[in-house]
Amino acid sequence: xxxxxxxxxxxxxxxxxxxxxxxxxxxxxxxxxxxxxxxxxxxxxxxxxxxxxxxxxxxxxxxxxxxxxxxxxxxxxxxxxxxxxxxxxxxxxxxxxxxxxxxxxxxxxxxxxxxxxxxxxxxxxxxxxxxxxxxxxxxxxxxxxxxxxxxxxxxxxxxxxxxxxxxxxxxxxxxxxxxxxxxxxxxxxxxxxxxxxxxxxxxxxxxxxxxxxxxxxxxxxxxxxxxxxxxxxxxxxxxxxxxxxxxxxxxxxxxxxxxxxxxxxxxxxxxxxxxxx
Ligand SMILES: [Zn+2]
Numbered sequence: 001x002x003x004x005x006x007x008x009x010x011x012x013x014x015x016x017x018x019x020x021x022x023x024x025x026x027x028x029x030x031x032x033x034x035x036x037x038x039x040x041x042x043x044x045x046x047x048x049x050x051x052x053x054x055x056x057x058x059x060x061x062x063x064x065x066x067x068x069x070x071x072x073x074x075x076x077x078x079x080x081x082x083x084x085x086x087x088x089x090x091x092x093x094x095x096x097x098x099x100x101x102x103x104x105x106x107x108x109x110x111x112x113x114x115x116x117x118x119x120x121x122x123x124x125x126x127x128x129x130x131x132x133x134x135x136x137x138x139x140x141x142x143x144x145x146x147x148x149x150x151x152x153x154x155x156x157x158x159x160x161x162x163x164x165x166x167x168x169x170x171x172x173x174x175x176x177x178x179x180x181x182x183x184x185x186x187x188x189x190x191x192x193x194x195x196x197x198x199x200x201x202x203x204x205x206x207x208x209x210x211x212x213x214x215x216x217x218x219x220x221x222x223x224x225x226x227x228x229x230x231x232x233x234x235x236x237x238x239x240x241x242x243x244x245x246x247x248x249x250x251x252x253x254x255x256x257x258x259x260x261x262x263x264x265x266x267x268x269x270x271x272x273x274x275x276x277x
Contacts, residue, residue, distance in 0.1 A: 005090050008099075012086025013053040015107055016079030023078065023114040027121045042067035053079040074114075081110060085259070092263055097140035102262055104133065105212040109255045112205055116251035122201030127208050131175055134211025138171035139164075144266055145214040146170025170214045178210025178218030179203045185222075202250050209258045217258075217265040225250070225257035 018032075024040075025032050037046040044066040050056045057076040064071060085106035093099040108130045115121050138146065143166070151170035158165045186198030210218035229250060236248070261268075 004095055005087065008090045009083050009087040012083035012103070013079050015086070015103075016082030016110075017051070017053045019082055019107055019110050020075050020078050022111045022126075023118070026111070026123045026125055027115050027119045039064040039066060039069075039071075041069040053083075078110065078114065082107060085110065088263055093142065098142040101137050101141045101212070104137070105130075105208075105262065106259060108208065109258055113252050113255035116201075116249040116255075120249050122199070122205050122251050124201075124204065127201065127204035130208040131204065131211045134208060135168065135171045135175065138167035138211070141167060141171070141212065143167065145212075145217060146174075148214065148216050151214070171211050174210030174212075174214040174218050175207040176210070177215040178222070179207030181219065182206040182222060198250060202254065205251055205254055209254070209261075213258065213261055213265070216269060217261040220265050220269065221254060221258045221261045224260060225254040228257055229253040 021037065022032050035045070037051055038044060039046065041064060044064075047065075050060060050065055054076045057071060057073075060071070062071050062073065063069065086103050089099045089103045089106065093102065108126055111126050112122050115123055115126075134141075146167050146169070148170070151166060151173055154173060155163075155166045155169040158169075182198060183203045186203065189198065206218060206222065209221050213221070229248070232248060232253070
């Protein structure tokens, strides 16, 4: 395996360690910078050499050094998940700017999936700066994400500046259409069923997905996320796991679907629509 792939995957582990801090602290309204990590049980600070991703968990056999109470396996799991996201990104886009942009996107999605699972919260602190970052960074994203007919037509309104304007147009369109469609679905559901089905957090999460992936992959994310949620919902009803069902919020499925869309979505659309890119 190329050395840069190994190094980038290890960087993903470190980022995953930071994502654990974000997942734990952002819903509680705490600072993600200060103070350093502490054991949630005894409150004693975690020493730097006990804070090495995955390795420390294994060396400590999953227990706090001070109070010996178990550390949740969720911490190394999130670190490994972030490492996997970084690994697949560099394998997909190589040493290039889309690798960095999509790693940032997937890091934000990991935080959203776990805060939604834990608290049913999709924090504004992630979705709003994330959407802005998706738009600002769009010239460094995979250009194929924004090369659809609608984006090109909209970009041509800027005259011969169309090729340069395309990522910005595609990204803003993606945020508007991704968030807008989910808002419309939630609005219709509320009118029909007279109860709230989707929160504004889901809408803002889809604006973020659309900003990073463009509108075709944002729509694919909504369809795939809904399908996944329905299938898992049926499965949980059949096997009477209703305690899990209450935890599996829509943002969890949107997050999984958006990761699949980022890596395989364009190939899927080309295959499904039968048209070359
Ligand atoms: Zn402890």
